[in-house]
Ligand SMILES: CC(=O)N[C@H]1[C@@H](OP(=O)(O)OP(=O)(O)OC[C@H]2O[C@@H](n3ccc(=O)[nH]c3=O)[C@H](O)[C@@H]2O)O[C@H](CO)[C@@H](O)[C@@H]1O[C@H](C)C(=O)N[C@@H](C)C(=O)N[C@H](CCC(=O)O)C(=O)O
């Protein structure tokens with residue numbers, strides 16, 4: 001892979017990003033490397049000066065390692081002797097130049113993208129399951145949990161971000177294409193738009209699943225309007241759009257989609273009993289629960305409009321992942337499969353056995369309540385989870401182990417207090433990624449909002465002990481929820497990812513102890 005200085009200048013001009021350029025050697029200089037981390041520069045490279053913790057010394061280090069051109073929002077003396085491309089916005093420039101450096105790998109992939117406050121990972125895994133039926137070993141996945149860039153086990157690794165930095169994104173897309181991948185299913189976080197990680201990228205199909213307040217705080221979005229605005233960017237960058245008609249802010253979301261996409265290419269879905277407020281827009285697909293129990297879900301997808309029927313994805317579906325919200329996620333995935341040319345005959349087996357680490361994992365414990373480990377970690381997802389379990393288990397006593405992370409998502413704390421008051425009998429407030437905050441203070445903030453006439457609250461900061469006490473106190477017929485971390489293998493404490501044996505393992509260990517007596 002290589003990119004010439006001249007190509008960089010032309011691309012930046014084309015996107016109105018170039019403020020000035022200083023060319024030290026030939027304009028035809030080829031750069032054979034690209035990096036935003038000085039430690040990863042090797043050979044004649046293009047280097048981006050970006051980030052809140054960027055220090056000019058990194059540019060000196062990059063130069064020492066061979067970088068010949070730097071891209072930045074202002075000139076640096078440390079870059080003297082290098083070609084300098086001074087740009088209006090370095091993260092946008094990085095996205096445009098990375099796509100070109102890796103030779104536009106998105107053009108060789110059918111890209112399906114999901115955004116939404118909740119359900120991105122689940123829908124992405126479902127969609128991959130469906131596409132893999134039709135295109136075995138050819139479907140890449142960029143999710144919060146895993147990044148899959150090829151068919152072999154060593155081409156699958158844990159993700160650091162939900163949506164990677166643009167440079168890493170286009171790099172991984174190129175690797176995927178070179179490994180024979182023809183499709184990519186990816187999650188797009190609102191941060192990805194805020195930070196221009198997907199700037200200039202067009203998806204074949206873009207999904208808007210839902211939006212509830214989250215990710216608002218000092219290191220994330222300044223307010224809800226900004227969060228919604230960034231999420232809606234996915235819609236104007238998708239050739240075809242699928243929207244959950246039950247989402248909050250539907251009118252704004254639909255209006256955003258129609259600014260660039262003709263309604264013929266916009267598909268709406270909703271549950272069978274949902275009554276839309278607007279009569280001028282047809283809902284294309286309805287999904288109807290058939291049997292919902294605590295081991296499997298079964299629903300029927302009904303195409304309502306002609307364009308929906310043309311996808312040939314109607315009919316009954318089985319899921320091994322329970323939860324009524326997962327029927328909504330599965331509906332999205334099936335429609336995504338349909339838009340990629342995969343019909344019900346393949347979608348059915350493709351989705352039936354998909355399971356996702358840390359999502360709705362169930363543990364039966366003899367002599368005690370059933371335990372669910374789930375990744376729910378804001379008001380909306382906790383409500384969906386607790387509402388479902390209340391209905392499924394005939395209004396059981398709910399014992400909930402939960403904490404809220406430090407340094408981000410501050411709005412989650414009153415959200416947890418509210419949802420615990422609405423549904424829980426007993427809450428065990430504990431530690432969940434405290435970061436640089438004091439977990440006791442975070443727990444106290446949640447506790448402050450709880451109605452103590454309705455909920456008994458225990459604050460047990462040792463997460464394992466909190467889980468143990470909840471499981472031990474539960475009786476048959478009760479439901480214990482261990483929320484928030486899912487399959488996370490660490491706790492983020494003071495800037496360090498401290499290993500954590502995973503909630504699922506902890507629950508299994510305690511279950512074994514309880515059963516052994
Ligand atoms: C706020 C944000 O988006 N931060 C991301 C961003 O940080 P940044 O651009 O400010 O960079 P930085 O970490 O300050 O470092 C400065 C620069 O110096 C460079 N450097 C550093 C050291 C050195 O020796 N040499 C060198 O060149 C670094 O490579 C970097 O480019 O770029 C970093 C990678 O370069 C990311 O790790 C970091 O994500 C942080 C850790 C993060 O956790 N972000 C979260 C909020 C996030 O994006 N989450 C969403 C999901 C949320 C959702 O569900 O909606 C996600 O998509 O994952």
Ligand SMILES: Nc1ncnc2c1ncn2[C@@H]1O[C@H](COP(=O)(O)OP(=O)(O)OP(=O)(O)O)[C@@H](O)[C@H]1O
Pocket residue numbers: 116117118119120121122123144162187209210325326328329358359360374375376377380381382384385
């Ligand atoms: N469609 C949905 N509506 C509401 N809650 C949901 C939905 N889908 C999943 N959930 C809940 O949210 C949790 C996280 O689901 P998932 O990982 O699919 O979402 P995500 O959008 O990837 O989340 P995050 O951005 O936090 O990584 C699940 O464990 C479940 O409790």
